[in-house]
């Protein structure tokens with residue numbers, strides 16, 4: 611076997627990658643709350659699924675808790691981008707907490723769909739991962755109507771009350787291809803299955819999957835920067851492998867890369883999940899450059915320009931004179 615010379619080595623960087631509009635908004639909401647009210651600002655769950663982002667906000671005075679009963683009465687609590695169920699809002703109100711809801715508007719859209727179909731007494735087949743915060747929040751909007759479908763294998767076990775009144779919804783960060791397959795199987799069982807009014811898998815998840823497919827077709831190795839609890843980042847690894855990469859790994863940052871992954875590799879693809887700051891991608895590119903992968907080309911598949919306004923509670927407060 612011939613060994614590739616460093617001169618052949620190159621890096622293809624997917625675009626779009628990294629922060630989506632919902633993550634940007636959620637992180638900025640915590641930063642602005644810290645500026646406006648001072649530390650501590652409590653945050654229920656990880657504001658976004660990235661350990662570096664969480665650590666940086668902790669250093670600035672954010673306190674991350676699992677549930678609102680850990681927050682002192684009367685304090686300020688931020689709800690994460692993944693959304694919460696109505697029960698969590700009630701618990702917060704019961705403890706007299708001031709809430710800033712940083713739920714991504716695209717998650718809220720799915721919540722509203724769930725409420726609307728539940729009001730019409732449909733069974734809602736929610737495709738998503740059991741235990742994921744977003745799924746818990748969406749299911750909590752209509753617990754009597756939602757049935758979780760966690761992947762293809764779960765389709766056979768789904769039971770509904772009336773097969774003529776069934777709709778599917780999904781988590782926002784799933785694999786587009788796998789979800790399409792799951793829906794096809796569901797429709798084989800329930801031919802009258804209704805589609806959501808618009809895509810539940812969000813633009814950012816879809817765009818990052820399109821972009822990684824493009825670089826994976828030319829790369830032997832694809833490095834995805836993202837944390838292991840980030841659903842959309844994990845999907846990028848799967849999509850890269852399906853699209854032709856020989857290997858793909860999820861890393862929190864450059865320190866998790868192993869030199870052995872680069873043996874015999876000419877082209878490395880790099881991308882990052884929707885909750886990943888660009889500085890972590892820069893670290894990976896520096897690591898690769900130090901090993902002969904200095905030829906870096908960005909491959910843009912889709913242009914993104916989506917932005918979301920800050921949560922309304924915060925906007926209102928920021929407009930008011932400082933106390």
Ligand code: SF4
Pocket residue numbers: 630631632633691714715716717782783812813814815842884
């Ligand atoms: S990944 Fe999609 S749904 Fe999740 S925060 Fe980003 S834009 Fe919103």
